[in-house]
Amino acid sequence: MISLAGRDILHSWGKFVFTGIGLGLLIGVTLVMAGVYRGMVDDGRALLDNSGADLWVVQKDTLGPYAESSSLNDDVYRAILAMPGVAHAANVTYLTMQIRKGESDVRAMVVGIAPGKLGATPGWPPYLVAGRQLTRGHYEAVADIATGFKLGDRIAIRRNHYIIVGLTRRMVSSSGDPMVFIPLKDAQAAQFLKDNDAIWQSRRRTEANPNFNRPGVPGLLEAVIASQSTNAFVNAVLVTLKPGHGPDEVAESIRRWKRLTIYTRAQMESILIGKLIATAAKQIAMFLVILAVVSAAIVAFIIYSLTMDKIREIAVLKLIGTRNRTIAAMIMQQALALGLIGFVVGKITASYSAPIFPKYVLLTPMDSVAGFFAVLLICVLASFVAIRMALKVDPAEAIG
Amino acid sequence: MSKKGIRIEALSKRYGEGNTAVFALKDANMLVAPGEVVGLIGPSGSGKSTLLKCLGAVIDPTAGRMTLGDDVIYDNGWKVRDLRALRRDKIGFVFQAPYLIPFLDATDNVALLPMLAGVPNGEARARALELLTALDVQHRAQAMPAQLSGGEQQRVSIARGLVNRPPVILADEPTAPLDSLRAMAVVRILNDMARKLETAIIVVTHDEKIIPTFKRIYHIRDGVTHEEAGEGRGFE
Numbered sequence: 001m002i003s004l005a006g007r008d009i010l011h012s013w014g015k016f017v018f019t020g021i022g023l024g025l026l027i028g029v030t031l032v033m034a035g036v037y038r039g040m041v042d043d044g045r046a047l048l049d050n051s052g053a054d055l056w057v058v059q060k061d062t063l064g065p066y067a068e069s070s071s072l073n074d075d076v077y078r079a080i081l082a083m084p085g086v087a088h089a090a091n092v093t094y095l096t097m098q099i100r101k102g103e104s105d106v107r108a109m110v111v112g113i114a115p116g117k118l119g120a121t122p123g124w125p126p127y128l129v130a131g132r133q134l135t136r137g138h139y140e141a142v143a144d145i146a147t148g149f150k151l152g153d154r155i156a157i158r159r160n161h162y163i164i165v166g167l168t169r170r171m172v173s174s175s176g177d178p179m180v181f182i183p184l185k186d187a188q189a190a191q192f193l194k195d196n197d198a199i200w201q202s203r204r205r206t207e208a209n210p211n212f213n214r215p216g217v218p219g220l221l222e223a224v225i226a227s228q229s230t231n232a233f234v235n236a237v238l239v240t241l242k243p244g245h246g247p248d249e250v251a252e253s254i255r256r257w258k259r260l261t262i263y264t265r266a267q268m269e270s271i272l273i274g275k276l277i278a279t280a281a282k283q284i285a286m287f288l289v290i291l292a293v294v295s296a297a298i299v300a301f302i303i304y305s306l307t308m309d310k311i312r313e314i315a316v317l318k319l320i321g322t323r324n325r326t327i328a329a330m331i332m333q334q335a336l337a338l339g340l341i342g343f344v345v346g347k348i349t350a351s352y353s354a355p356i357f358p359k360y361v362l363l364t365p366m367d368s369v370a371g372f373f374a375v376l377l378i379c380v381l382a383s384f385v386a387i388r389m390a391l392k393v394d395p396a397e398a399i400g
Numbered sequence: 401m402s403k404k405g406i407r408i409e410a411l412s413k414r415y416g417e418g419n420t421a422v423f424a425l426k427d428a429n430m431l432v433a434p435g436e437v438v439g440l441i442g443p444s445g446s447g448k449s450t451l452l453k454c455l456g457a458v459i460d461p462t463a464g465r466m467t468l469g470d471d472v473i474y475d476n477g478w479k480v481r482d483l484r485a486l487r488r489d490k491i492g493f494v495f496q497a498p499y500l501i502p503f504l505d506a507t508d509n510v511a512l513l514p515m516l517a518g519v520p521n522g523e524a525r526a527r528a529l530e531l532l533t534a535l536d537v538q539h540r541a542q543a544m545p546a547q548l549s550g551g552e553q554q555r556v557s558i559a560r561g562l563v564n565r566p567p568v569i570l571a572d573e574p575t576a577p578l579d580s581l582r583a584m585a586v587v588r589i590l591n592d593m594a595r596k597l598e599t600a601i602i603v604v605t606h607d608e609k610i611i612p613t614f615k616r617i618y619h620i621r622d623g624v625t626h627e628e629a630g631e632g633r634g635f636e
Binding site for chain 2 (some may be wrong): 010319
């Protein structure tokens with residue numbers, strides 16, 4: 001038996017291909033939307049992986065440092081280093097801001113990393129694609145290539161200027177902003193760096209406060225002003241563990257004795273994915289549902305129109321003895337062929353357009369497989385309307 | 401007369417019930433022998449189409465009896481379970497417009513019927529080609545319907561009606577869209593094929609040009625059939 005659907009498609013291939021391309025663009029958008037979600041999740045995981053930490057020590061009762069603000073004294077790490085099972089502990093700061101380069105600026109997450117060495121100090125970018133790691137205590141930066149910065153570029157963070165000495169890749173915040181690594185002290189200063197007027201006003205207020213400016217206590221005012229001018233806080237302490245120690249065990253120990261909040265890798269991942277990007281994920285899920293419904297409606301309409309165009313032929317086919325299931329199969333095969341063309345076009349569109357998107361779009365093979373079967377399912381469901389109509393066609397219509 | 405062919409006896413078709421009931425056919429009778437071509441003529445609304453639809457097992461008669469070859473197919477109810485198979489295997493249709501499947505070439509339009517009946521593709525195509533050759537359109541066998549002239553399309557349509565060697569062919573105004581020369585050619589083909597394949601052919605027509613060619617004619621008026629002898633002229 002010849003394939004009626006195949007012959008019809010070959011006969012009017014232009015109509016099918018152009019309709020398939022239209023549908024494919026819609027499917028491409030759907031795949032990209034799924035890729036945006038996967039990219040967000042992957043960004044979150046990359047953030048955790050790249051930090052190199054086994055535990056995150058943060059301000060008590062906060063979900064910091066990524067989902068909420070967290071503030072710890074910068075000497076807390078010393079106490080943590082002394083805890084059993086802790087191999088390394090390093091302060092880290094995070095600050096998302098606009099970084100200026102010449103007349104333009106780039107949104108990035110500035111990460112303050114503690115001095116040390118790669119592999120021993122958590123928080124450092126684990127690999128570079130060009131240049132070197134930070135070696136000086138001030139005014140050097142390592143940037144993710146997504147910032148667009150190049151080696152030797154001079155960038156401005158607050159009032160200070162930094163030279164790009166290294167470039168790294170896939171070092172992003174949970175919201176996809178590329179990272180710029182600078183020395184911890186610079187980052188701490190940058191978090192609370194004020195302009196000269198603000199500093200002057202602050203000092204004037206302190207001088208005017210009789211509690212800080214006591215005639216009988218010389219040096220008190222200078223001490224208070226000095227403490228106001230420096231930032232002794234960090235956002236978190238990143239901890240790596242010695243071999244043979246489990247994260248839950250060490251975390252429980254720190255929690256008990258230091259009265260801080262500690263998250264393991266699994267907990268931090270659930271915070272990032274379950275809380276930080278949950279709303280965005282729901283938003284994307286809504287888009288996916290809408291796009292799926294729109295795709296189904298379009299396929300249903302197209303297949304319905306194609307079937308309507310063949311009402312007389314269907315009546316003739318029925319009159320000459322064609323089984324209902326042959327006619328239904330013809331319509332369903334056409335719907336599936338349309339879905340197949342659409343999926344191939346959509347997949348190609350998504351693959352080629354994904355790198356153009358400003359945020360990371362991760363197209364996973366499993367999503368493509370799931371998308372393929374979803375498209376087929378949508379096409380099958382969408383063809384039911386046309387099949388129902390075709391089966392209702394009276395063969396007598398062929399006679400007149 | 402042979403026992404083959406088609407015979408209808410007291411066939412009725414009623415639409416509606418009670419006071420609104422309308423009889424489209426009233427005790428219609430007809431007998432067409434194998435190899436015979438008869439005309440079925442009558443004014444619009446006389447019941448021609450209804451009779452054709454009943455004969456074609458497309459609508460259910462209300463009462464009566466129909467015999468196709470040696471088989472009673474209707475006797476106050478269908479005696480055949482699969483009407484679709486009956487239409488496919490025992491009844492050929494030729495329509496006013498050819499209604500060829502636009503996405504199949506001439507050969508496959510004809511071969512589709514045997515294929516639907518389970519005949520292997522190669523054999524079905526060979527059978528189709530044989531008929532197309534007999535109808536002198538073999539040179540257009542690979543052409544799509546849109547590439548065929550009206551007369552060629554109608555010949556392909558006739559081949560489709562004949563391909564399963566049905567005992568009866570129902571032709572609904574087969575010459576309506578054709579000029580007199582082509583119309584006469586179609587009637588000649590129908591007569592030739594009827595003789596060659598021992599098929600009974602019923603031609604519903606209004607076409608004054610071809611009515612004189614029938615040897616027997618059934619007139620239908622208000623659902624009642626009347627048989628009369630035709631002129632049986634040649635086809636020139």
